[in-house]
Amino acid sequence: MEQGTISTPPDSGAALDLKRTLQSGQTFCWRRELERGSLFDPHDTGIYVTVLPRSVTPTNRPEVIRVAQPSSNTLRWEARFDAEETVRSLFRLGDDLESIGETLPDDAVLEQAFAEERGLRIPNDPAFPTLIAFICSAQMSIPRIHRMQSAIAEQLGVPVQFDGETYHAFPAPDELATAPESTLRDLKLGYRAPYVKQTAERATETHPADLAALSYDAAHAELQEFMGVGDKVADCVQLYALGHLNAFPIDTWIETVLDEHFSHLVCETDAATARAAREYFGEYAGYAQSYLFAHARSAN
């Protein structure tokens, strides 16, 4: 077991609010662990765990990473390997939040969201699990998306031993593609079950992670070739897994925010509205979207 600490001073561009980042509904790759009363999280601020697929680990096998933020300026991690660079990448700690805020348009609502959701970051999650999670997100509450993702991993993913416990990696495309649709129905995916199966089959040939190298437009079009992926899901995958930080997913929450505060961006179709938002908010439009989304949800 290796451990490490990363500095995240809250009044700087390196700020991180771990709970906000992981519990605001933008990632379904992490889950909160029951408190262990350990030195790792002495103030019970929350311990979170992910199992990285072996395609993205330096050890070429699935790896568990455990993190906690015992104080606002400290991020702790535990793993079987030296995971500091991996953790920095997963939370995009290289993104300077203050610099990003300066690129965004002057706007009172946006500035309030940035102030009140301080430390919220865009995750950099593995592409395939993110793709499946957001296909499952259609007409589904956020807690239930988490449950579906966990159910898929526990039923179809390989077990990984860590710190005396058994975790499950999210299945790779071929592992998910070979599962019968009836199994996915049993996991309560509903009408999404065939979408997930067909997407997994396609992902064995077209690796979603490879789309990060494409332009925003090219990746956006290519993602929609996967069954169950429209404009919104494509934008989520691009933003949360491919590093396309200008992606601006339009869902029911953001629609309300735009209607109330940014009506000049609202067009006939969601696609046109998203394009207007990307132009208005600029290269970090995705950060604007995440802060506005989190702010709207925390108000309810």
Added chain:
DNA sequence: GACCAGGTAGCAA
């Protein structure tokens, strides 16, 4: 029992 939940595919005009 309706109604809703981080939407999309399939089909008609």
Added chain:
DNA sequence: TTGCTACATGGT
């Protein structure tokens, strides 16, 4: 292209 509607399931 644009405008419907059905879609599984569980929670209010």
